Amino acid sequence: MTPSAHALELAQTLVRMNTVSHHSNLELIHFIRDHLARLGVTSRLTFNADKTKANLFATLGEGKPAGVILSGHTDTVPWDGQDWSVDPLGAVVQDGPEGASLYGRGSADMKSFIGIALSQAEHFLNSNAPFAIHLAFSYEEEIGCFGVKELIADLRDAGIRPLACIVGEPTRMVPAIAHKGVYRYRCCVRGKEAHSSLTPHSVNAIEMAARVVGRVRDMAEGFERNEPRFEGFDVPFSTASVGQFHGGIADNVVPRDAEFRYEFRDLPTANAAQMQAEVVAYARSLEPAMKKVAPTAGIAFETICEIPSFLGSQDDPVTRLAQELTGEKGTALVAFGTEAGLFKNAGISTVVCGPGSIQQAHQPDEYVSLAQLARCEAFMQGLARTSTLA
Numbered sequence: 001m002t003p004s005a006h007a008l009e010l011a012q013t014l015v016r017m018n019t020v021s022h023h024s025n026l027e028l029i030h031f032i033r034d035h036l037a038r039l040g041v042t043s044r045l046t047f048n049a050d051k052t053k054a055n056l057f058a059t060l061g062e063g064k065p066a067g068v069i070l071s072g073h074t075d076t077v078p079w080d081g082q083d084w085s086v087d088p089l090g091a092v093v094q095d096g097p098e099g100a101s102l103y104g105r106g107s108a109d110m111k112s113f114i115g116i117a118l119s120q121a122e123h124f125l126n127s128n129a130p131f132a133i134h135l136a137f138s139y140e141e142e143i144g145c146f147g148v149k150e151l152i153a154d155l156r157d158a159g160i161r162p163l164a165c166i167v168g169e170p171t172r173m174v175p176a177i178a179h180k181g182v183y184r185y186r187c188c189v190r191g192k193e194a195h196s197s198l199t200p201h202s203v204n205a206i207e208m209a210a211r212v213v214g215r216v217r218d219m220a221e222g223f224e225r226n227e228p229r230f231e232g233f234d235v236p237f238s239t240a241s242v243g244q245f246h247g248g249i250a251d252n253v254v255p256r257d258a259e260f261r262y263e264f265r266d267l268p269t270a271n272a273a274q275m276q277a278e279v280v281a282y283a284r285s286l287e288p289a290m291k292k293v294a295p296t297a298g299i300a301f302e303t304i305c306e307i308p309s310f311l312g313s314q315d316d317p318v319t320r321l322a323q324e325l326t327g328e329k330g331t332a333l334v335a336f337g338t339e340a341g342l343f344k345n346a347g348i349s350t351v352v353c354g355p356g357s358i359q360q361a362h363q364p365d366e367y368v369s370l371a372q373l374a375r376c377e378a379f380m381q382g383l384a385r386t387s388t389l390a
């Protein structure tokens with residue numbers, strides 16, 4: 001099974017554009033906008049603050065009721081320091097572990113899905129479906145799902161209410177109906193420095209930060225001990241983890257500053273906001289003693305990213321549609337965060353289903369097999385022929 005030359009070529013074209021999250025994605029967005037414009041389709045662009053990045057939303061079937069969104073993120077993770085045997089921007093097709101495959105950064109995660117969706121634009125335009133097909137391509141997913149929040153807000157403001165959304169993250173074309181959330185925070189502790197022989201006149205920022213870290217660790221152990229299990233995840237309970245810790249300047253100086261970063265990955269049945277509130281409350285309980293020594297001492301928190309968990313349903317029409325179009329009878333859970341929870345929370349029933357495997361995503365020599373691309377193309381051709389969403 002191989003995809004059509006047109007679909008493969010579009011996927012390759014997108015892989016060849018460098019859209020690492022901190023770069024502009026406008027070359028890619030303008031390419032898609034121009035491609036659609038030649039078919040008479042107008043794109044809605046929503047930009048980041050400095051207008052270096054954009055989301056693109058397009059409706060194929062203007063005049064029909066809003067229908068099914070095909071959603072993908074245009075950015076990729078970087079490849080600095082990774083050992084690649086091919087050019088990450090080369091988009092070569094060569095034999096791999098799963099047969100002939102497209103290689104390059106973003107090939108699996110997730111430019112191929114976008115390229116194939118684009119290659120089907122004419123079919124979507126000519127579709128007999130009683131609803132429109134929408135393309136929703138976002139920026140900055142990989143660093144916190146920032147772009148799609150703007151895109152969803154724009155749809156709300158414009159009164160566009162799609163029925164359903166298919167997020168094309170790599171699931172090997174198996175419909176996935178749940179993932180955990182990812183909530184990351186930075187905690188900055190300000191103490192008061194002193195010669196280390198004079199500790200009573202100081203507030204040791206590292207020691208205070210360590211107490212908060214200890215609380216995060218205690219919470220993690222609590223999830224493992226007590227949380228109702230959500231079977232199907234590799235780790236069937238919520239997790240918490242500290243990823244970075246910085247502080248101190250010398251052995252004989254009580255440190256004034258310490259900073260650490262941590263994350264919660266909450267089950268769809270748990271509540272990350274409550275988890276974070278517990279950490280903040282604990283930090284607040286430490287502050288009176290700190291401020292007694294130094295009124296300027298304190299503990300501050302910053303949000304790095306908040307990607308909500310996702311919980312769809314076997315019974316959602318979009319899940320059944322994805323099963324029908326893929327021929328898969330079951331559903332899966334995935335271990336990674338996606339934009340699905342944000343669409344779902346906006347009232348749009350959502351499923352995650354796309355070509356390739358998350359095993360290859362973010363890796364050196366990232367690839368997606370042509371067989372997976374062919375399955376994705378068949379999926380979208382089927383979508384163009386779909387007459388109901390019930």
Ligand SMILES: [Zn+2]
Nearest residue numbers: 073109110169
């Ligand atoms: Zn992705």
